[in-house]
Amino acid sequence: MRKLQGFAFRLNKKLLLLAAPRKNIPMDRLEIIQTLMRKKKLNNYLEIGVFNGHIFFRIKSDFKIAVDPEFRFDGLRKAGKLFLNPYNIYNRYYSKTSDAFFEQDAPGLFARKKLDISLIDGMHEYAFALRDIENALHYLSGDGVIIVHDCNALTAESACSFEEWKARGFTGTWNGDVWKAILHIRSLRKDCTAFVLDTDHGLGIITKKPDHNPLDLTRDQIDQLTFTDFNMNRKEWIGLKPQEYFNDFFRI
Numbered sequence: 001m002r003k004l005q006g007f008a009f010r011l012n013k014k015l016l017l018l019a020a021p022r023k024n025i026p027m028d029r030l031e032i033i034q035t036l037m038r039k040k041k042l043n044n045y046l047e048i049g050v051f052n053g054h055i056f057f058r059i060k061s062d063f064k065i066a067v068d069p070e071f072r073f074d075g076l077r078k079a080g081k082l083f084l085n086p087y088n089i090y091n092r093y094y095s096k097t098s099d100a101f102f103e104q105d106a107p108g109l110f111a112r113k114k115l116d117i118s119l120i121d122g123m124h125e126y127a128f129a130l131r132d133i134e135n136a137l138h139y140l141s142g143d144g145v146i147i148v149h150d151c152n153a154l155t156a157e158s159a160c161s162f163e164e165w166k167a168r169g170f171t172g173t174w175n176g177d178v179w180k181a182i183l184h185i186r187s188l189r190k191d192c193t194a195f196v197l198d199t200d201h202g203l204g205i206i207t208k209k210p211d212h213n214p215l216d217l218t219r220d221q222i223d224q225l226t227f228t229d230f231n232m233n234r235k236e237w238i239g240l241k242p243q244e245y246f247n248d249f250f251r252i
């Protein structure tokens with residue numbers, strides 16, 4: 001009897017967890033991407049900065065492009081992932097920097113098919129992240145969405161430059177100053193809307209909807225900003241929103 005009661009208690013607890021409001025369960029980049037693909041019928045996927053393919057291999061699309069100068073997986077992992085998700089048969093890998101990819105391969109790849117959804121997660125420095133965003137925007141369809149990882153660095157350590165992170169022996173969280181790229185888009189690309197969801201290190205969301213309330217910083221001003229400046233203004237500067245805003249914005 002005790003055993004049965006214990007089982008019923010555990011089952012109840014699980015059911016309660018499943019029914020818990022979305023508010024209490026953090027959404028990550030994978031869930032955001034999968035939801036957009038499913039609900040908004042976005043298909044053609046590009047990931048800049050792939051690492052071991054933790055996200056890339058889970059994406060279900062017949063048009064998937066992976067770009068990274070140093071992929072961290074071998075043939076065996078690829079084969080295993082093909083078994084787990086047959087869509088991986090369509091994967092195309094570009095073992096190079098995003099700059100080289102956009103210069104050499106993107107014009108041909110996106111000549112007939114537009115890009116629908118992209119995860120930007122390569123080099124986490126302002127100038128690099130901004131180039132990746134602007135290059136992706138160039139090929140993005142009208143209804144397409146760009147997701148930028150690491151937009152909400154919480155500490156000065158995690159917001160440091162690549163050189164500082166390297167000097168630290170690549171230890172600890174490194175978000176870099178990707179937040180500046182969001183600030184840049186919100187100030188200087190009035191043809192786009194950008195905001196950041198307060199989850200998974202800050203998920204920047206960029207669409208081709210015109211922004212009716214842009215910020216007014218110049219590139220020089222953004223270049224001069226420090227983490228302390230950001231920390232005092234983060235909510236306004238990157239348009240930080242609770243994750244529930246995702247559903248409202250996309251009417252999901």
Ligand SMILES: C[S@@+](CC[C@H](N)C(=O)[O-])C[C@H]1O[C@@H](n2cnc3c(N)ncnc32)[C@H](O)[C@@H]1O
Nearest residue numbers: 049050051054055068069070097098121122123
């Ligand atoms: C944080 S990891 C990516 C993680 C992956 N997107 C995920 O969600 O699991 C960053 C990756 O960016 C790659 N990277 C660094 N510089 C790059 C560049 N210039 N172009 C493209 N990728 C770059 C690194 O090799 C590394 O694998």
